[in-house]
Amino acid sequence: MKLLHRMLPTTSKLRALLGLLLLTCAQVASAQQYDWQAPVATPTQAGYQRIQLSPEITGRLQPDLSDLRLYNSNGQEIPYLLQTEQPVQYKRLFRTYDIISYTHRQGCCSELLISNQEKRRLNNISLLIGNADVRKEVKLSGSDNRQDWYVLKERDLLYAINNRESTAEVKLLDFPLSDYRYFRLQLNDSTSAPLNILQAGYYDTYTEAGKYTAIPVQQVSRTDSVSAKSTYIRLQFAQPVYPEQLEFTVSSPQLYYRQGHVQLKTTEPRQRRRSKRRKRREQQQRLIPFVLSSNAPAIVVLPREKVKELTIVIQNGDNQPLEIGAIKPLQLNRYLVADLNPGETYTLRFSNPKVGAPSYDLRHFQDSIPASLQVLQTRKPEMLQEKEPQQSSGSTVAIWAAIALVTAGLAYMTVRMLNEMDKKKQV
Numbered sequence: 001m002k003l004l005h006r007m008l009p010t011t012s013k014l015r016a017l018l019g020l021l022l023l024t025c026a027q028v029a030s031a032q033q034y035d036w037q038a039p040v041a042t043p044t045q046a047g048y049q050r051i052q053l054s055p056e057i058t059g060r061l062q063p064d065l066s067d068l069r070l071y072n073s074n075g076q077e078i079p080y081l082l083q084t085e086q087p088v089q090y091k092r093l094f095r096t097y098d099i100i101s102y103t104h105r106q107g108c109c110s111e112l113l114i115s116n117q118e119k120r121r122l123n124n125i126s127l128l129i130g131n132a133d134v135r136k137e138v139k140l141s142g143s144d145n146r147q148d149w150y151v152l153k154e155r156d157l158l159y160a161i162n163n164r165e166s167t168a169e170v171k172l173l174d175f176p177l178s179d180y181r182y183f184r185l186q187l188n189d190s191t192s193a194p195l196n197i198l199q200a201g202y203y204d205t206y207t208e209a210g211k212y213t214a215i216p217v218q219q220v221s222r223t224d225s226v227s228a229k230s231t232y233i234r235l236q237f238a239q240p241v242y243p244e245q246l247e248f249t250v251s252s253p254q255l256y257y258r259q260g261h262v263q264l265k266t267t268e269p270r271q272r273r274r275s276k277r278r279k280r281r282e283q284q285q286r287l288i289p290f291v292l293s294s295n296a297p298a299i300v301v302l303p304r305e306k307v308k309e310l311t312i313v314i315q316n317g318d319n320q321p322l323e324i325g326a327i328k329p330l331q332l333n334r335y336l337v338a339d340l341n342p343g344e345t346y347t348l349r350f351s352n353p354k355v356g357a358p359s360y361d362l363r364h365f366q367d368s369i370p371a372s373l374q375v376l377q378t379r380k381p382e383m384l385q386e387k388e389p390q391q392s393s394g395s396t397v398a399i400w401a402a403i404a405l406v407t408a409g410l411a412y413m414t415v416r417m418l419n420e421m422d423k424k425k426q427v
Helices: 002-031 276-285 361-368 393-426
Strands: 036-039 047-052 068-072 081-084 088-096 098-105 109-115 122-130 136-143 150-158 168-178 182-188 197-209 212-214 219-225 230-241 245-252 257-266 287-293 299-301 307-315 323-332 334-340 346-350
Touching (some): 081 361, 136 168, 150 168, 230 323
Antiparallel strands (some): 036 346, 047 334, 081 334, 098 109, 109 182, 122 168, 122 197, 136 150, 136 182, 212 323, 219 230, 245 299, 245 323, 257 287, 257 307
């Protein structure tokens, strides 16, 4: 009995070590398994390309899209960057004017004649000029018939033009707001050769809406309540999704102004025991108010939250319910950017909350990747079988290392226990 009592600590240590090592091995294996995969369309060219992530893919990911990996046909993990469309993008575009003529008189002056046939209201002209270490005196005038000219700027100076990154530079010439059909720029060339003026124009700042993808709706139900003077529309999805915008098509009446709200039913589990005050606060936070008006686009912006269904409540007052042809849930396009080879087979594997975000060197070189890239689509996601864990070569090595560690630990503890037993018997 004494011998058995003394052996218990060693046996407990053995069990503890075995349990710890088995848990480590299981965690290594499970951390590399994914529930879903989606084949990527085969690239037709080499280089960086965008892989568009469909709602069926993003809905099965964590909010930060961290549980997503890209593999080639050899099972090698391919580094990538994530890109998301912006709802509104502000861009500047250089729009050129027609240069009617650019004449030079040796030892005197040069004259640039610009056409503004649309009679735009202008207060500046941008000149794209070849690099030159020179200073020029200029004069600007305007006319509607090219016969009668009126001074806009009696004197201005163009200083040294020296762009170290390009062979030309844009110089801005300001003047009072005007809408002449023609502008004449006279440059004093009495002491130097003429400037090489390549283009004349202006910078137009404009907005560009981000690109969205429609989210498939599994079921739509609508109830018009006379007593509540409201319309209730319920959208159900086949899987969790991240809707960021609702686009309504209202066919009648011609003029309308309706208030309402969207109630989001999140997929996140909530605690059973909650105070009434906390419950009311959570419900209020999930109501997104909106206004539908015939004087504005019928669009409702939603916070990015994972839902499987949502309810739209429209307050009709004493009006007839709106005739709505369609309601389209949308999500901003999200892309995976990677360096791909033509003819190669690539697969996305995703949906595992235990894996962390990947760390690739590529994130340090985002500015080196071209802005305009070919977009590849993905096929329908497929559920992976539990008996077919998707592992990279690195994860396989880690699993075998854990198994070897378990075996070595068991062998060591067993030999130690037997030695102790032999010593006790000799005593």
